[in-house]
Amino acid sequence: MEHNPQDLSQMNPASLSATPLAILSSDGSDEQRKLAEQELQQLDQTIRLQANLIELAHDAIIVRNPASRIVSWNKGSETLYGWAAHEILGQVTHTLLDTRFPQSREAVDNVLVHEGHWEGELTHTCRDGRQVIVESRQVLVRDEQGRPKAILEINRDIxxxxxxxxxxxxxxxxxxxxxxxxxxxxxxxxxxxxxxxxxxxxxxxxxxxxxxxxxxxxxxxx
Missing domain, CATH: 1.20.5 (Single alpha-helices involved in coiled-coils or other helix-helix interfaces)
Known part of the structure; x- marks a missing residue:
């Protein structure tokens, strides 16, 4: 599943876990509309809170699509790797960071697809050429049809x-x-x-x- 990098930059990582609300018909009651508005406000607040927490995290938090193109890149990622988010959105993470896997990229992807999550150590190369070892936790997010939608990746410098x-x-x-x-x-x-x-x-x-x-x-x- 491939996305245009420009479209990817508009995705909010916190929205990946949001449950879509049912669309009310035009003849719905005022009470239903008020309830829907309240739910939308609460959902918006939740999304903003999650987004703020992601930005405040010291760990590098990356969201990428199934093709491994970067959708979201928090402040922790900028601090660890040296690239600002606007510089790398849409790029392939493994190419950008010259990722070294414990076995192979295919082995990690296979575990993600079959088990839904993967944990292990990776070696990344930063913008200034430094190599860092990270403790990586990755989770595969699926859509309503069960198709892979995104991978949430949290990397801690060890x-x-x-x-x-x-x-x-x-x-x-x-x-x-x-x-x-x-x-x-x-x-x-x-x-x-x-x-x-x-x-x-x-x-x-x-x-x-x-x-x-x-x-x-x-x-x-x-």
Whole structure:
């Protein structure tokens, strides 16, 4: 399902979950019209609230159509990736961000279609060339006929966390190697030290015998 990028820019991500209201006939009562107006006002307030929450979120929140063209791009996305919304609406996210998938894009799409959601880690390239690792949560939104309508994608930057994890892993491996080396060195040193200790004890016994023999000789001479 393909959309014109200009049309995509007009879509509001919060409206994806809105339930369409029934259209009242021209001969409906005033009370029905008032109720309909109230429902429309409440719906409009809900949509505005959802849109504001999306804009205030620190996470990058992206809405894209089934062809992966960007429909909505919040402030969190601008902060993380470096592009303003008006610069990238209608572009394919995976091309723009040079997405690296844990397996493949097809594997992720397959999970979305069959399970309706996907979670995992992705590597993206920002406008300034930096690579970031994001914890991505994606949900497939369908229309009333069950056809794919849009994908809501929430990405959280975990680059620093992964760098810390990598440092801890390197430190743990270094510690393990040092312990292994010390164990081997201790074993290697223990063998000659044991031999030296035995030789010293033997020399001590021999010296004691020599001293005793010397004392006996002195007594005989006396």
């Amino acid at each position: 680059t620093e966390r992964r760098l810390r994890d990598a440092k801890v892993q390197v430190l743990s491996e270094t510690t393990r190697q040092m312990d292994e080396f010390l164990g081997i060195a201790s074993h290697e040193l223990r063998t000659p030290l044991t031999a030296i200790k035995g030789n010293l004890q033997l020399a001590k016994r021999q010296l004691n015998r020599m001293l005793k023999q010397d004392e006996i000789t002195k007594e005989e001479v006396a």
